[in-house]
Structures are given as C-alpha cells and as structure tokens.
Amino acid sequence: MGLEKLHPFDAGKWGKVIGFLKARKQGACFVVSEEKLLSDSMLVEAREASEEDLLVVHTRRYLNELKWSFAVATITEIPPVIFLPNFLVQRKVLRPLRTQTGGTIMAGKLAMERGWAINVGGGFHHCSSDRGGGFCAYADITLAIKVPERFLFERVEGISRATIVDLDAHQGNGHERDFMGDSRVYILDVYNRHIYPGDGFAKQAIRRKVELEWGTEDDEYLTKVERNLERALREHPPDVLVYNAGTDILEGDRLGGLSISPQGIVKRDELVFRVVRSQQVPILMVTSGGYQKRTARIIADSILNLYNLGLIGPEPSDVSAQNSDTPLLPPEVP
Numbered sequence: 001m002g003l004e005k006l007h008p009f010d011a012g013k014w015g016k017v018i019g020f021l022k023a024r025k026q027g028a029c030f031v032v033s034e035e036k037l038l039s040d041s042m043l044v045e046a047r048e049a050s051e052e053d054l055l056v057v058h059t060r061r062y063l064n065e066l067k068w069s070f071a072v073a074t075i076t077e078i079p080p081v082i083f084l085p086n087f088l089v090q091r092k093v094l095r096p097l098r099t100q101t102g103g104t105i106m107a108g109k110l111a112m113e114r115g116w117a118i119n120v121g122g123g124f125h126h127c128s129s130d131r132g133g134g135f136c137a138y139a140d141i142t143l144a145i146k147v148p149e150r151f152l153f154e155r156v157e158g159i160s161r162a163t164i165v166d167l168d169a170h171q172g173n174g175h176e177r178d179f180m181g182d183s184r185v186y187i188l189d190v191y192n193r194h195i196y197p198g199d200g201f202a203k204q205a206i207r208r209k210v211e212l213e214w215g216t217e218d219d220e221y222l223t224k225v226e227r228n229l230e231r232a233l234r235e236h237p238p239d240v241l242v243y244n245a246g247t248d249i250l251e252g253d254r255l256g257g258l259s260i261s262p263q264g265i266v267k268r269d270e271l272v273f274r275v276v277r278s279q280q281v282p283i284l285m286v287t288s289g290g291y292q293k294r295t296a297r298i299i300a301d302s303i304l305n306l307y308n309l310g311l312i313g314p315e316p317s318d319v320s321a322q323n324s325d326t327p328l329l330p331p332e333v334p
Helices: 013-023 060-065 069-076 079-083 086-114 140-146 149-155 173-178 218-235 262-278 295-308
Strands: 116-119 162-166 185-192 208-212 240-244 283-286
Touching (some): 069 079, 086 116, 086 283, 140 162, 162 218, 240 262
Parallel strands (some): 162 185
16 A cells, blocks of 8 residues: 555565566576576465464464554554554555465475475564564464474474574574474574664574674675584484575665675575585575565575576476365364
8 A cells, every 4th residue: 555665675575586587587697598487386375374373373462462553563663554444454464474474384384295495475583472573473484383383293203303594684583482492493593793683582592693793795604604504404403494584684785784795695595405405304495584676686596596506496286286275274183
C-alpha cells in the first residue's frame, strides 16, 4: 500500500531474485550459458505457516500481541502501521511474512530429503519465541528446526544435531535466545560488533562467535568465515545446517557497516556450500537482511554461481509436484 517505501528494506527483493534467475538477464557476474537457470520443476511455492506451525515455537501471548497494530508497527519499524486496522496489517504485512516463514519450514524439510534447499526469503533472526524486533515478526530459523523436529529428531535415526551459521551483518539474537542451553544446536555467528542488537544475554548461546569491526573487507572476512566454519563442523558434526545468508554485509549498506564486495558475497556463499556439501551435510539457506536495491541481483548471481559449480542443481519432478494441501507439520506419531 506504499508503506514499504518508508522502510529501508526492498520489499520486492525476493520476487526480483526469482525473476533474474528465470530470465537470465545479461549483466549477471556469473552467466556461463544462455539457457534458463530455473524452471518450474526446480521451484516449490511457499505456503503460509499456520497458527499450529507457529505455536510449535511462539507463545500464544506473543501471537495475540500481533493482533495489535501498534505491536506490529514497533517490530517492523513502520510507524504509520499503528493507524491501520489490524485486519489490513494481517493481510498486507503479516501474511507475507508468514508465507516466507512457511517457506523456510518447507525448505528445511526439502533440504533433509534432497541435500539442499534455498528459501529466497526468510532469515528473521531477531525474532524469538516471545518477542519480535529488527523487522522480524516470526522466528522462522527456529521453526525450521523445531517444526520438523518431531519428524527429524524423533522419528529418523541419526537426526539429532543442527548447526546454525549466521552470516548476516547483525547478531542473530532471536534463534540464540530460542536455543539457549540446547546442546543439540550449535550456533556460529559472524557479525558487526558495533550495531543492533547488541544482545549480551543472547550471546551466551553462541558456540563460536566472530565479532567484526566497522568496514571489514573481503580478504579478512572470507578468511575468518572459512576458518571458523571448518572448526565449527569439526566441533559439532551436524545432521542439518541452516545458513542465514544476509547480504547486509555489502559495502555501502548503511545498516550493516561492513565493506564486502558483491564478488565477496558470491564467494562467501560458494565457500559455505562447498565446505558443507563436501561433508554431505544437508543445507538450508535463507536470505535475511540486505538494504540496497542491488542486493537482489547479487543474490541471483550467487545462486547462479552455486548452480554452475554443481553445488546445487535440479531435483526430481516430485519435489515441485507436492500437493498444496500437504500440511507443514508432520502427522503425530500413532
């Protein structure tokens, strides 16, 4: 309704990413053929996370708070939302976020089945079970682990350990609060130490913490990411890895405060996928923050690079043909 223009986030980013990948427009850094990258058989349309899904992590009290426009305005940092009737807020603001959240849950399940999945959205890492913030209204990273947990952690032998690799420029305090004291979930977080949220309590949940200075550039950044990722995987070999691939590390991002080039972001994603997939660990990627118009192009270039290197690829047709009525939550064990 035009309110998105008041926000630093590009609300059309995710659609632009898919558009770039399907159209294969000239100018992409890593185009190596003129064929389309993505066909419909490689895409699964996200379904909105239901209240039942959300209640696996979120408290009833918190979900009730989202029925007040003031609360949503505070979380999304768009003050005029206060004056909108909540039914419009639910439809125009929260439903799209619930759909991205459903996409993250679905992508987690697909990653376990196929080895990898990318939700071109999600990564709401400042939201925890009982509080939102930093533009994040639903805890999709926590949900990606918790919702399938009944199926993955309890019903499939050997699926019991998860790792979160958070490479957004900001500390991922939401999932850190949710997994505080949970030895099954290992968190590696690399972030600008001087910016939001500065959540000292949540930092206690980080098993491998890398705090960066203002203006950190490619060489230092990539070296630290590679070294710490390899050490994290040795310390806690996971059964699934959730990769929060924020692009707010990009040079010129006024909220991230780092100086990573577009090529550096592409190399970062390549590094993560190469290391993780070489160990045959299923990986789920979400795209998280990024507050410049050019980030959509960079995300598309990065996914294209992963495809060209064989780190991701087409899946069998039955992935795209899933029945839209299939619930996100698995059925209860009899």
